[in-house]
Amino acid sequence: MPIHPDTGADAELLRRFRDRERTALARAISLVENERPGFEALLDAVQPELARARRLGITGPPGAGKSTLTAKLALEYRARGETVGIVAVDPSSPFSGGALLGDRIRMGGISTDPGVFIRSMAARGSLGGLATGSREVADLLDAYGFDQVITETVGVGQSELEIADAADTTMVVLVPDAGDSVQAMKAGLMEIADLFVINKADRPGADRLAQELELMLHLRRGEGEPGAWTIPVLRTVAQTGEGVSALGEAIDRHTEYLRESGELAARRRRRLGERVRGVVDRELRRLVWERAGGERILRESLPVLESGAESPYSVAARIVRAVGVEKGE
Amino acid sequence: MPIHPDTGADAELLRRFRDRERTALARAISLVENERPGFEALLDAVQPELARARRLGITGPPGAGKSTLTAKLALEYRARGETVGIVAVDPSSPFSGGALLGDRIRMGGISTDPGVFIRSMAARGSLGGLATGSREVADLLDAYGFDQVITETVGVGQSELEIADAADTTMVVLVPDAGDSVQAMKAGLMEIADLFVINKADRPGADRLAQELELMLHLRRGEGEPGAWTIPVLRTVAQTGEGVSALGEAIDRHTEYLRESGELAARRRRRLGERVRGVVDRELRRLVWERAGGERILRESLPVLESGAESPYSVAARIVRAVGVEKGE
Secondary structure, eight states, rough: OOSOOOSSOOOOHHHHHHHHOOOOOOHHHHHHHHOOHHHHHHHHGGGGGOOOSSEEEESSSTOOHHHHHHHHHHHHHTTOOEEEEEEEEHHHHHHHHHHHHHHHHHHHHGGGGGTTTEEEEEOOOOOOHHHHHHHHHHHHHHHHOEEEEEEEESSSSTHHHHHHOOOOOEEEEGGGTTTTTHHHHHHHHHOOOOOEEEEEEEEEHHHHHHHHHHHHHHHHHHTTOOOOOOOOOOEOOOTBTTTTHHHHHHHHHHHHHHHHTTTHHHHHHHHHHHHHOOOOHHHHHHIIISSSSSHHHHHHHHHHHHHHHHHHHHHHHHHHHHHHHHOHH | OOTTTTOOOHHHHHHHHHHTTTHHHHHHHHHTTTOOOHHHHHHHHGGGGOOEEEEEEEESSTHOOOOOOOOHHHHHHHTTOOEEEEEEETOSSSSHHHHHHHHHHHHHGGGTTTEEEEEEOOOOOOOHHHHHHHHHHHHHHHHHTTTTEEEEOOOOOOOHHHHHOSSSSSEEEEEEGTTHHHHHHHHHHHHHHHEEEEEETTTTHHHHHHHHHHHHHHHHTTTOOOTOOOOOOOEETTTTBBBBBHHHHHHHHHHHHHHTTTTTHHHHHHHHHHHHHHHHHHHIIIIIIIIIIIIHHHHHHHHHHHHHOOHHHHHHHHHHHHHTOOOOO
């Protein structure tokens, strides 16, 4: 049962979606991305059709060549006869939609292939936040029937956690000349990477970066259990396609490892839990800010806040009370 | 009135805090950072003592030298006889606390000065999120009486929005060799910067970067109103301290502009609104996940989620209902 039973799923849209009409997929994604009435009912309806696609997360610093690598990897899967859905999340431009077109152009060759679907999402300040929204779009691509679903994000800070939670396999892309940036990001990236890729590996510094990564991975492996996944460090030149086949094979090996070790089920379980959390938090925000009049109370309280007559904590308490929650344990 | 009237502020701690005991400041920050009982009551109590400090936000990509620049700027303020509180937020290492010590060491010279207080915060997956928490720590530094409160964050993606919301003046630090990174981040950074700083300006590429920035700023200024702030592009070499005095003066000019234009009041009003939002969302999450048993329901639902017998949307609806909210309208 959807959260808003008053707004059911659009039956006609759902039928066309299940008939694999591409326009229905596009409409479904817009519905979900903009959180329009019925979007959760639609997602609820397609749940049984999920978990067929392999979910790959690609992250790394800006300028690492993630989009190009994503495009080349998509070509690789297409050559195998597999279909590919891509969600390109670009939180580096929270205000402009400027990155969207750029992404599409860079992915050029694949953008006219009917076996590939690309959707760019700009980071917006929506009630639901980007994390849950981009995962729900990935769900739609999965339910629609794409064999591979790739989510590409700029990775610095907390988005790393999010991409790792959303994917079966997480690939971290670095470049030789990133210098200090890599240094600064290593701690977090080490924790989420299932594979490291040194892209633009024809540039100077690739060897040094590979050695550094291998050393850090080796130090960590010291504590590892037998049978654990050994995180590989791969090299690619996405522009020329060099190393992309080998990368595809490494991803396959990781998928196999996930299946055999039971880790795949564990990751999908964690993902389900995270989805529930995201949906609950989004719904609560909608309840308090939209339905219970939180926005109005806040707007009306700005003068007393400004004069210092009331503190933000006191106004917040009034807004929480307006939702009528029962505090009971 | 605090949100949790059952847990009042620690009167003894509050007294010592107001007496400017440094150990009380440290304890107050820990209380707030870890969201321990009474933390909101404490923040509520110090609200009348706020808005004296000048709040500066420093952001930019990893490796731009933000910490060194922060330290040098702090020395500059100290030379004027002003005290400085620093909140160093490092979301690039969400898992490890590894960055904390590093930050302190890099800030070396100032870390033993009693007129300077440095607090590093690691990005954690707390209920409240990092944004509200780091601002509340900045509030404490303000209420304690520091003249300058500096918040330093790694800036890529959504944290930019957050830092801009939290500061009077936002300074974006770039480096000449950041190449593609800068390109990728420009869109968002353009929107939030009150000042641009090209650090490591003795490196090749500084001129080109400065020209690019000036051009983009010039294009934007085309639409600007008369009397609007002209965003300067400054150059520093934080290591040697070159350009730091001029930077300090530019920040002063911006503060003066904010005061005269009425923008300072507008920014502080926006900040109060954002604080209310953050506190409400945190409180709702606490209510649903801790008090209303959301965690328990989710845990117990994992088997049906995994088997596909129930969808995440249906489980989420059950959890929202458990809070007992009145949907109103």
